[in-house]
Amino acid sequence: MxxxxxxxxxxxxxxxxxxxxxxxxxxxxxxxxxxxxxxxxxxxxxxxxxxxxxxxxxxxxxxxxxxxxxxxxxxxxxxxxxxxxxxxxxxxxxxxxxxxxxxxxxxxxxxxxxxxxxxxxxxxxxxxxxxxxxxxxxxxxxxxxxxxxxxxxxxxxxxxxxxxxxxxxxxxxxxxxxVRREVAGFVLNRLQGALLREAWALYEEGYASLEDIDKTVSAGLGRRWSFMGPFETIDLNAPGGISDYAERLGGLYLDIARQRSDPQPWSRNLIARADAERRGALPKESLGERTKWRDRRLMALSAFMARSREAEGE
Incomplete structure (x- = not known):
């Protein structure tokens, strides 16, 4: 047993x-x-x-x-x-x-x-x-x-x-x-943290709203990331693969990284502003129902991906 x-x-x-x-x-x-x-x-x-x-x-x-x-x-x-x-x-x-x-x-x-x-x-x-x-x-x-x-x-x-x-x-x-050795946040939350850091900065500096930043991920990056990771993504985004991509865009990413060389905590005012914007879009009493919506979207995606793997013989 x-x-x-x-x-x-x-x-x-x-x-x-x-x-x-x-x-x-x-x-x-x-x-x-x-x-x-x-x-x-x-x-x-x-x-x-x-x-x-x-x-x-x-x-x-x-x-x-x-x-x-x-x-x-x-x-x-x-x-x-x-x-x-x-x-x-x-x-x-x-x-x-x-x-x-x-x-x-x-x-x-x-x-x-x-x-x-x-x-x-x-x-x-x-x-x-x-x-x-x-x-x-x-x-x-x-x-x-x-x-x-x-x-x-x-x-x-x-x-x-x-x-x-x-x-x-x-x-x-x-x-x-x-994860071969211990590091705070492991791999997933360190990757998520890097994205969040830039998302907060873009919002704080007034480049885009929370909604538009979220749409950039959900209707953009997230579509690819649902079935492949960042390295495969860039490998397929240049004619010569990952080395070609690095040659073309490595300088741009270095410039972006240098602009964020002095990380700051999420301030109380920034969090309050973001919270007010989110609560305007989704009242606090609706968080539970929206979580159920998220889970059901994940279920629909899981079912679709399972059918896709079966059709492709994986």
């Missing part, structure tokens, strides 16, 4: 992970110390599963949900697990506390992945008895719709733990990316 996967943290990311593993046929045990979070977990997961079925991304919401068990203690969630996915609040002290608890009850051979978005595992696993089994396994939210997962070992993570986490991610339909 397949050993269960333990989920620690039943919020948005944890519930997304529960769908990933249960959809792939794994029994899942979920624990969260916050009773209110646990109370909303089942409704959130059921609703998302029903949407997935509507887009023909799963066959039976009930069959998937039956594999998910909410448990009362941390030990019940992790004690017999082959893999544990921690998804608690993104703060070093919170992660340090939960890892001390996990370390006391987890199996000696269990791999524990953190959903940390940017805090390296070395900052919250040092000194623990089983630290060689701990690493970052960072998803994009929601993980059941956006498959990339960053695998980031700590300096002391054993190679077998990295291999097992990578193999599991592939088995459940995710796309693992190995």
């Amino acid at each position: 397949t050993r269960p996967v333990g989920i620690v943290g039943a919020g948005l990311v944890g519930s997304g992970w529960a769908i990933v593993f249960a959809r792939a046929g794994y029994p899942v045990r979920v624990f969260d110390s916050d009773a209110r979070t646990m109370a909303t977990f089942a409704e959130r997961v059921r609703g998302n599963l029903e949407d997935l079925a509507r887009y023909e991304l799963i066959d039976s919401p009930d069959a998937v949900f039956e594999r998910v068990e909410m448990v009362d203690t941390l030990e019940q969630a992790v004690g017999e697990a082959d893999h544990v996915q921690e998804s608690v609040f993104e703060r070093t002290d919170v992660k340090q506390a939960i890892y001390r608890q996990i370390d006391e009850v987890v199996g000696a051979d269990t791999v524990v992945g953190s959903s940390s978005s940017g805090i390296p595992a070395s900052e919250f696993t040092d000194g623990l008895d089983h630290r060689e089994n701990y690493l970052v396994v960072h998803p994009v939210n929601p993980p059941y719709l956006v498959p990339v997962v960053e695998i980031v070992p700590a300096p002391w993570t054993r190679a077998e733990a990295v291999e097992r986490a990578t193999t599991l991610m592939e088995a459940v339909g995710q796309v693992p990316v190995l």
Whole structure:
């Protein structure tokens, strides 16, 4: 019998992970110390599963949900697990506390992945008895719709733990990316951060509105980036490939980079201005419904891409 996967943290990311593993046929045990979070977990997961079925991304919401068990203690969630996915609040002290608890009850051979978005595992696993089994396994939210997962070992993570986490991610339909050594923010958020930095600067300096900056990505860059990355993009954007592109446009990008040599924090006034513009376009009470719209667009895109791969024989 397949050993269960333990989920620690039943919020948005944890519930997304529960769908990933249960959809792939794994029994899942979920624990969260916050009773209110646990109370909303089942409704959130059921609703998302029903949407997935509507887009023909799963066959039976009930069959998937039956594999998910909410448990009362941390030990019940992790004690017999082959893999544990921690998804608690993104703060070093919170992660340090939960890892001390996990370390006391987890199996000696269990791999524990953190959903940390940017805090390296070395900052919250040092000194623990089983630290060689701990690493970052960072998803994009929601993980059941956006498959990339960053695998980031700590300096002391054993190679077998990295291999097992990578193999599991592939088995459940995710796309693992190995970050060879720790760096704050890993790869995804450093790339996103570079784009955000320029987006904020262009907005602050009055070159374009939030809406127009967003459209530049959603109707421009994002169309290509949904199926290929920046290096393949530039490789196909010059007749002679990537070296030709670098020869043609390398100077331009250097000039742009030099204009941003003194990074500044997002100021309170800038954030307030951006927030007012966004709330004018989308009232705060509509954020939840718009999030559902985002997820359903991702479902439609996932279904289309699956059909496209099938048609192309991939």
